[in-house]
Amino acid sequence: MCLCAMLLLCTISCENDDSPECQGIDCLPPITQTGAGTFGCLVNGEPYFAFGGVNAQYQLVNGSYNLLIGFDRDVGFPESISIIGNGQINENGQYILGDPTNEILFGNIVFSYNEQSLEFNENTTSNLHLGTTTITKLDETNQIISGTFEFEILNLENNQVYQITEGRFDSFYTN
Template sequence: MKKLLLVLTITLTLNCCNNDDDQPTNPIDQLPPATQTGENTFGCLLDGEAFIPSGGTNPLDCVYQFVNGEYYFGLQGNKRDQDNHLITISLSTNALEINESNYILRNNEFGNAYAGYLYATLPSFTSLNYGGELTITKLDTENYIVSGTFWFNIEDQNGTVHEIREGRFDMHYSG
């Protein structure tokens, strides 16, 4: 009887073990931590689901350049959905020097910060009606590191409004 009880206890214990225990189920817990050391990470919630760049060519890219007397910042994360459609989330400035500060994400005009969302081949950008905020928490021009947080709303080409929340990045950028 003791052996049967021992075997039953071991069997129940082993059945309770699950390799999925290490995988977070809350989408926000799936995002990379907010760091400021140039970890080359990017993530956000796209309509409540974790969006983390992956796969394909160039899933993550960041530049901050001085061109024709103006500064331009560009950061984008790419991944493919279950139907193999490309999804891109981007943050940019148009002739706007960045520093450790907050920026309102508006339309893509000279002197503004803005964001983009691309699904398949249909790009959409923040506007006066749908915008958000970009916060640069670290800009290290000696080590080419830029870190920050962001959120925005954006209307796609089909009229659907997408909510991008809890965005964070910690990137080495090219100049």
């Protein structure tokens, strides 16, 4: 009898749950600067985020700095979004995300990956499709990098422009 009452109570409480699912920016992690392991943005208004699965590297290799901040999904679209760079960055620095041959930093999206052919449908920001990122924290002692970003990228397979807005990241990085 007690088990039946508990099941009935659980069913009623589930049916009366008035809390809507998060939408848009409300689904993204908060903007922090603690090494929280977060990465999120809106892709054409739809939330895209990771908690604890951020890949962040800022390394000095052969006299040149290399930066990678991003997240890969096992499923879903797009498969990964990242900020990549070749050059030294600074805390409170604002950077253009543009053509990888002309700018220190650029945005990158892997739209799809074919495991059989090992081919990526991958595109970067360009001179026509730009963006910005601001490094709000670069703590080289504790290896924390945080910031915000936005950019657009043209998917060459379907000729559609994707708007990446409200981007934020906060992670420990490896060097």
